[in-house]
Amino acid sequence: MDSIVKPAIRPAIIKDLDAIWQLWKDITAQKAYFPYDESYTREQIEAAWINLDNLIGIAEVNRTVAGAYIVKPNQPGYGSHVANAAYMVATSFRGQGIGKQLCAHSLEAAKAAGYRAMQFNLVVSTNTAAIKAWEAFGFKRIGIIPEGFYQDGPGYVDAYIFHRFL
Amino acid sequence: MDSIVKPAIRPAIIKDLDAIWQLWKDITAQKAYFPYDESYTREQIEAAWINLDNLIGIAEVNRTVAGAYIVKPNQPGYGSHVANAAYMVATSFRGQGIGKQLCAHSLEAAKAAGYRAMQFNLVVSTNTAAIKAWEAFGFKRIGIIPEGFYQDGPGYVDAYIFHRFL
Numbered sequence: 001m002d003s004i005v006k007p008a009i010r011p012a013i014i015k016d017l018d019a020i021w022q023l024w025k026d027i028t029a030q031k032a033y034f035p036y037d038e039s040y041t042r043e044q045i046e047a048a049w050i051n052l053d054n055l056i057g058i059a060e061v062n063r064t065v066a067g068a069y070i071v072k073p074n075q076p077g078y079g080s081h082v083a084n085a086a087y088m089v090a091t092s093f094r095g096q097g098i099g100k101q102l103c104a105h106s107l108e109a110a111k112a113a114g115y116r117a118m119q120f121n122l123v124v125s126t127n128t129a130a131i132k133a134w135e136a137f138g139f140k141r142i143g144i145i146p147e148g149f150y151q152d153g154p155g156y157v158d159a160y161i162f163h164r165f166l
Numbered sequence: 167m168d169s170i171v172k173p174a175i176r177p178a179i180i181k182d183l184d185a186i187w188q189l190w191k192d193i194t195a196q197k198a199y200f201p202y203d204e205s206y207t208r209e210q211i212e213a214a215w216i217n218l219d220n221l222i223g224i225a226e227v228n229r230t231v232a233g234a235y236i237v238k239p240n241q242p243g244y245g246s247h248v249a250n251a252a253y254m255v256a257t258s259f260r261g262q263g264i265g266k267q268l269c270a271h272s273l274e275a276a277k278a279a280g281y282r283a284m285q286f287n288l289v290v291s292t293n294t295a296a297i298k299a300w301e302a303f304g305f306k307r308i309g310i311i312p313e314g315f316y317q318d319g320p321g322y323v324d325a326y327i328f329h330r331f332l
Contacts, residue, residue: 034243035242078203121241151244159245
């Protein structure tokens with residue numbers, strides 16, 4: 001089993017935003033299971049994700065940013081009681097349980113912020129590790145988008161929608 | 167049966183954006199089946215919806231804007247081959263088949279623009295007219311979000327996700 005590192009998870013402040021953007025860029029460069037490709041500018045990503053109107057948690061190990069979560073409303077207005085989230089773990093900190101600790105922390109933080117549920121809109125069907133993790137956290141698959149994700153290599157694959165109440 | 171009006175549907179140009187914003191404001195003020203409430207500024211709505219990076223079609227009857235559709239990617243990057251759309255019909259032009267003509271036009275326009283599918287993320291389960299219309303257009307319900315929409319009156323109700331290939 002992978003060793004478990006216990007990071008300190010705390011709310012992000014403005015001076016963390018550079019590190020979060022670096023994390024975002026590293027992850028999109030890997031063309032893995034993130035819908036965003038490398039064509040998006042920092043300005044675009046800050047408008048949608050990396051800003052302090054969202055609920056951002058930072059995982060630090062020895063004062064280095066090892067990962068982050070970003071929680072925001074999944075829909076505007078009358079759908080905004082359901083949260084959405086993105087999770088990022090730096091390559092050098094993978095396989096140490098940090099993603100799951102970020103997920104657990106984000107669910108508590110989202111609930112404390114008044115959200116009633118959490119939803120993931122585009123979980124790639126080939127991402128078995130993530131699917132297993134979300135199910136272990138009590139998420140239910142509430143939908144399947146046929147060929148909803150274009151994956152480098154296999155091409156169009158199904159994407160799943162996961163949801164749980166908080 | 168309601169009478170059928172045959173509007174002229176054409177791509178929007180910059181000078182139409184004021185009329186589309188008026189339409190948006192009228193519809194959000196009705197607190198019906200649109201997730202956006204009245205708290206959103208024109209700037210916010212222009213960033214997300216009412217801009218000419220999106221595919222906007224205008225329905226005109228006697229040179230009056232009777233309705234509009236806005237088609238945009240449902241997800242960024244590797245999910246951007248699936249379109250999303252919003253439809254608006256002015257109150258005084260309801261019940262005349264304009265919504266369905268906008269839908270038919272938008273599906274053609276989305277296909278011509280290279281989208282592979284269309285998805286609606288938050289169809290209110292109590293909106294039986296819309297559900298019937300989407301099904302008639304070949305959309306399949308691919309997901310259910312439990313209590314995904316807060317509706318004025320009933321409170322939290324389920325929301326459906328609809329999808330069809332183009």
